[in-house]
Amino acid sequence: MIRIEEIVDKVALNHPAANLDLLRRAYLFSAREHKGQKRASGESYLVHPLEVANILAEMKLDEVSVATGLLHDVVEDTLVDLDTIRNYFGEEITHLVDGLTKIAQISNISREELQAENVRKMVLAMVDDVRVVLVKLADRLHNMRTLQYLNPEKRKRIAEETMEIFAPIAHRLGMGKLRGELEDLAFRHLHPDDYRELAEQLERRRAENEAFLTAVTARIEEKMIEAEVPFVSVEGRVKRLYSIWKKLRRQKIGLDQVYDLVAARVITPNEIRHCYAALGVIHNNWKPVPGRIKDWIATPRDNLYQSLHTSVIGPNSQSFEVQIRTEEMHHIAEEGVAAHWKYKEGKRGRREDDQALAALRSLVEWTQEVKDSREFLDSLKLDLYPKDVYAFTPMGKVIQLPRGATPVDFAYMIHSEVGNTCTGARINGRMVPLRTPIQNGDVVEIITTSNSHPSRDWLNFIVTSRARNRVRHWVAEQQRAESIEIGRKLFEKEAVRFQLSAKKLLADGDGDMKRVASDYGYGRVDDLLAAIGYGKLVPRNVIAKYLGPEQFEQLDKQKESRLRSGVRAVKRLIRLGDDSIVVRG
Structure with a gap:
């Protein structure tokens, strides 16, 4: 088992001004709280946080990151809470431990949803403070080094997750050495022969x-x-x-x-x-x-x-x-980013102008939009670990795309509005279909029209998550607009039967309809109409809620009375020949 003083020496070598006492205190705290706990290998549990801290020290990270490595499991696996961590170690370490604990504390959902939510939190954590993910990667690396002690089913699951998620994240962060070891370890367990x-x-x-x-x-x-x-x-x-x-x-x-x-x-x-x-x-x-x-x-x-x-x-x-x-x-x-990132005492590792996390911030845009777990994971794998193609705008700007990307993907990489209004493209000066795959070194010119809009057919050939999510968003908005219009017509038709003015009811300033929408759990009247259009709500029931029980019953009886009168009048009609009707008095 590696000794704490070896870790302290490594941190001191790379950070001469580091608070080394923080590391010793974190070690003693972790040793006390994990006392008596064992790993699957039979070793003392303390071996794990020490090895994680050592990996972080070898990454040349600051003492706060290394101390977090020593403490990363205490909230999840012991009775210690965040307030205790805050009292002993301050706000910065508490922030990091909290981020790691949140990633681990999701339960009562499917494995796929669990994986999606864990990774969603990691992507968001990378932008908030990349050290959270660096500690998580170190944690995963040591777990992979000792994977042989787990049962075959668990080994396979963890190795798959490592290959599909953790190694690509390490790649995206530029951590070639760590990524390579994760891949080789996962390969060993997934394809042993x-x-x-x-x-x-x-x-x-x-x-x-x-x-x-x-x-x-x-x-x-x-x-x-x-x-x-x-x-x-x-x-x-x-x-x-x-x-x-x-x-x-x-x-x-x-x-x-x-x-x-x-x-x-x-x-x-x-x-x-x-x-x-x-x-x-x-x-x-x-x-x-x-x-x-x-x-x-x-x-x-x-x-x-x-x-x-x-x-x-x-x-x-x-x-x-x-x-x-x-x-x-x-x-x-x-x-990678572990080498690039510079920390200052008392400050989080957050630098908005840093190139290192520019690509990760773009991931967050769609991370917050995509709801389906399978779609999220598929998109993430594509975005984290692409086969890169580099193309150029006519002005010489380099656009990086995954292999198989098309001019539509290229357009959305420039700007969402360019993608939304894209009508054609030239590659190397020649007009091409929008589904044409872009090759390395291509010069791509996007042709736009202000009144144009995305096509649902684009989903058949675009490959980047940015493009797919923008197009899906537009399609969903169009479907919503159609549903609102259908809902409006159905509501107006029902309102006429009750001799109500639908236009007045649906006026923006009508507080009663907003109340009705709120009663159904919708924030706006348009949301209510969309629900009617989708068939989720019945117009008659909506009008009943608007009028209230007594007034609705009264108007409903009047409507039935008018209907019966109309039926009697029709029965009095006698058709004479093909083109004349006589009414008997």
């Missing part, structure tokens, strides 16, 4: 791969020195198991056909020009693979990732990938 077979294949090749990487990295260092291009380090690595397995499945190929199984990484000083100079050195000494050069420095990903990627033909015609980035870019690529 494939995992074992692939691990064995790589183990058999380990010596060969290590020799290849040693030769390649030494050669890169030599050529960088010759070209007088400064570098910090040149490292070699083998791709992660899950990443390799995905490629094998997707491309239906064998391990021998994976051209970027091994990769070299060149870390330069913190000047971008050194990255491009290093790329020149690589291409001057190895033949690049066409179409495999990616410039994520000029066009950073939404999750802050920046790097140059290229694949080249190396010794013995073996392909390998080279990644080139500065020290700062490398730190952000590994730790």
